[in-house]
Amino acid sequence: xxxxxxxxxxxxxxxxxxxxxxxxxxxxxxxxxxxxxxxxxxxxxxxxxxxxxxxxxxxxxxxxxxxxxxxxxxxxxxxxxxxxxxxxxxxxxxxxxxxxxxxxxxxxxxxxxxxxxxxxxxxxxxxxxxxxxxxxxxxxxxxxxxxxxxxxxxxxxxxxxxxxxxxxxxxxxxxxxxxxxxxxxxxxxx
Numbered sequence: 001x002x003x004x005x006x007x008x009x010x011x012x013x014x015x016x017x018x019x020x021x022x023x024x025x026x027x028x029x030x031x032x033x034x035x036x037x038x039x040x041x042x043x044x045x046x047x048x049x050x051x052x053x054x055x056x057x058x059x060x061x062x063x064x065x066x067x068x069x070x071x072x073x074x075x076x077x078x079x080x081x082x083x084x085x086x087x088x089x090x091x092x093x094x095x096x097x098x099x100x101x102x103x104x105x106x107x108x109x110x111x112x113x114x115x116x117x118x119x120x121x122x123x124x125x126x127x128x129x130x131x132x133x134x135x136x137x138x139x140x141x142x143x144x145x146x147x148x149x150x151x152x153x154x155x156x157x158x159x160x161x162x163x164x165x166x167x168x169x170x171x172x173x174x175x176x177x178x179x180x181x182x183x184x185x186x187x188x189x190x
Contacts, residue, residue: 024098026169027141030128038091041123044079052083079116084158088149091124102140105163114157121152139171
């Protein structure tokens with residue numbers, strides 16, 4: 001199974017050179033019940049936590065105040081769970097949806113059974129739990145994925161179910177050809 005797209009380079013410097021472009025998997029390539037392990041892991045830092053938390057206007061002391069958090073049940077600051085969720089989904093993109101997704105449709109069943117702390121490494125795997133062709137959008141299908149994030153010790157720190165609208169390989173190739181043709185016809189000579 002390949003996760004790349006090959007074409008010939010058309011620019012003057014690389015004329016005739018084969019180019020391989022990294023991509024995710026198409027609807028037709030995704031297999032139900034298979035666990036896709038996304039690597040590398042992502043070691044999370046205090047900087048990640050403080051920047052994400054303040055950028056999203058979240059003033060939660062559990063993420064920002066080390067002295068206060070030391071007196072709380074976990075004895076230290078926790079990584080912002082929205083950062084954990086975003087990173088878990090993001091880790092799946094190169095392997096599964098890079099350039100093959102049309103839209104994310106939703107996230108459900110999100111849970112954080114154990115905190116992620118500064119210095120932990122997040123590893124994510126995804127299981128495709130369902131897929132069906134769209135009845136209203138030919139050449140596209142809906143894929144349901146279960147993401148599971150674990151820390152370096154294998155402890156589950158996050159789970160989420162995600163549904164995405166995905167291209168089939170042939171429909172995406174046809175759409176790309178139609179887009180290139182339309183772009184060429186719209187050029188006006190000066």
